[in-house]
Amino acid sequence: TYRSMSQPTIITVAITGSLPKKADNRAVPITVAEQIESTHEAFEAGASLVHCHVRNDDETPSSDPEKFARLMEGVRKHCPGMIVQFSTGGRSGNGRERGGMLSLKPDMASLSTGSVNFPTRVYENAPDLVDWLAEEMLRYGVKPEIEAFDLSMIFQAATMTKDGRIAGPLHVQFVMGVKNAMPADRDSFAFFAKTLNRLAPDATFTGAGIGRHQTTLIDWSLEEGGHCRT
Amino acid sequence: TYRSMSQPTIITVAITGSLPKKADNRAVPITVAEQIESTHEAFEAGASLVHCHVRNDDETPSSDPEKFARLMEGVRKHCPGMIVQFSTGGRSGNGRERGGMLSLKPDMASLSTGSVNFPTRVYENAPDLVDWLAEEMLRYGVKPEIEAFDLSMIFQAATMTKDGRIAGPLHVQFVMGVKNAMPADRDSFAFFAKTLNRLAPDATFTGAGIGRHQTTLIDWSLEEGGHCRT
Ligand SMILES: [Zn+2]
Ligand SMILES: [Zn+2]
Ligand SMILES: [Zn+2]
Numbered sequence: 121t122y123r124s125m126s127q128p129t130i131i132t133v134a135i136t137g138s139l140p141k142k143a144d145n146r147a148v149p150i151t152v153a154e155q156i157e158s159t160h161e162a163f164e165a166g167a168s169l170v171h172c173h174v175r176n177d178d179e180t181p182s183s184d185p186e187k188f189a190r191l192m193e194g195v196r197k198h199c200p201g202m203i204v205q206f207s208t209g210g211r212s213g214n215g216r217e218r219g220g221m222l223s224l225k226p227d228m229a230s231l232s233t234g235s236v237n238f239p240t241r242v243y244e245n246a247p248d249l250v251d252w253l254a255e256e257m258l259r260y261g262v263k264p265e266i267e268a269f270d271l272s273m274i275f276q277a278a279t280m281t282k283d284g285r286i287a288g289p290l291h292v293q294f295v296m297g298v299k300n301a302m303p304a305d306r307d308s309f310a311f312f313a314k315t316l317n318r319l320a321p322d323a324t325f326t327g328a329g330i331g332r333h334q335t336t337l338i339d340w341s342l343e344e345g346g347h348c349r350t
Numbered sequence: 351t352y353r354s355m356s357q358p359t360i361i362t363v364a365i366t367g368s369l370p371k372k373a374d375n376r377a378v379p380i381t382v383a384e385q386i387e388s389t390h391e392a393f394e395a396g397a398s399l400v401h402c403h404v405r406n407d408d409e410t411p412s413s414d415p416e417k418f419a420r421l422m423e424g425v426r427k428h429c430p431g432m433i434v435q436f437s438t439g440g441r442s443g444n445g446r447e448r449g450g451m452l453s454l455k456p457d458m459a460s461l462s463t464g465s466v467n468f469p470t471r472v473y474e475n476a477p478d479l480v481d482w483l484a485e486e487m488l489r490y491g492v493k494p495e496i497e498a499f500d501l502s503m504i505f506q507a508a509t510m511t512k513d514g515r516i517a518g519p520l521h522v523q524f525v526m527g528v529k530n531a532m533p534a535d536r537d538s539f540a541f542f543a544k545t546l547n548r549l550a551p552d553a554t555f556t557g558a559g560i561g562r563h564q565t566t567l568i569d570w571s572l573e574e575g576g577h578c579r580t
């Protein structure tokens with residue numbers, strides 16, 4: 121459903137992406153301790169959901185379940201009630217490695233329901249991997265946030281909800297501004313929201329813009345009745 | 351532009367897909383001689399463009415330039431004025447193999463400007479491969495038919511036309527009904543046509559529906575002012 125004015129807006133903080141390093145930005149939290157502290161600051165500033173990536177000691181993306189476990193433990197202790205969302209994004213590992221931490225039962229996890237081009241490569245989410253990640257989320261009671269990099273991923277998420285591969289109601293993030301995938305386009309954003317509402321009337325959505333498109337997508341998301349993400 | 355009523359509709363025939371074999375359908379033309387005869391029949395029935403895949407002797411998909419050369423020679427001889435379009439689709443080979451026959455200078459060739467999920471795999475068109483195929487088409491004067499399996503591919507094609515990687519005017523085929531990619535959806539089809547017209551006002555388009563969606567997409571394409579394909 122389109123969010124009614126009385127429902128609270130969920131503010132998401134993505135404390136650490138999968139790529140920026142200390143050399144790019146001193147403020148990027150890399151260690152689990154830094155990530156917990158950074159999440160706590162965002163929590164006190166009003167964020168209610170944290171989107172988590174973890175890193176190896178050399179700052180490269182990691183999918184180590186042990187790091188995810190310590191991060192979740194710290195967030196739950198310091199930020200009571202905050203929603204913990206793990207990334208199953210493709211930079212942190214190959215194939216099923218990407219979902220090795222779902223058994224930790226975070227509140228949510230990201231799930232891309234298709235493949236798309238990224239700036240220099242194919243972001244591969246083969247059908248059998250998507251199905252397996254969805255299955256793990258069902259098994260461990262993890263609510264997926266669908267990362268929709270293109271229109272077909274919204275259709276695929278709705279189909280998977282209808283046939284029971286995903287537990288509803290659906291929550292979808294429209295991601296725009298990634299080079300070679302969907303650019304930040306106002307008309308397309310409105311069409312995505314309208315289509316999601318047609319296919320899954322009880323679904324919620326949010327918008328995520330990459331880089332300079334971040335605030336634009338927050339505006340569009342609020343205008344169309346979605347949640348927002350910082 | 352939307353096709354005006356006075357412009358002729360181009361009827362495309364896809365004589366041989368990349369997959370069906372004689373065991374599935376006795377009528378599928380496999381050898382180059384069979385393909386030429388089949389194209390000739392379609393030409394006499396009014397088809398003006400032929401979309402070509404070639405096959406190995408064991409009926410598996412091929413990207414052999416020699417076969418493409420013989421097919422083009424036969425079509426040009428038997429079907430004067432017919433537009434010859436080669437497929438650079440992914441089943442016929444890996445990477446640059448897929449464009450090895452562009453130097454034969456067919457009138458057109460297919461070009462997917464992004465990646466997407468197919469029924470059992472990722473249809474991979476990595477950014478550097480897309481750029482290379484487009485470059486070869488520019489070099490040999492081959493007009494691309496953009497195979498748009500999702501919305502972002504329309505944006506990508508428009509961007510590539512604006513920055514000179516593709517020679518305009520753009521011609522795009524909206525492909526729907528492939529499992530795990532875009533389903534056949536009327537509203538999305540209209541949005542694709544509207545978006546293409548907004549991004550590239552001089553572009554033309556056609557619709558291709560897979561399997562049972564074939565006639566549906568022809569209807570939608572004509573309704574929205576596009577060309578058709580059989
Ligand atoms: Zn604290
Ligand atoms: Zn992420
Ligand atoms: Zn003949």
Ligand SMILES: [Zn+2]
Pocket residue numbers: 364367368401403437439460
């Ligand atoms: Zn084809």
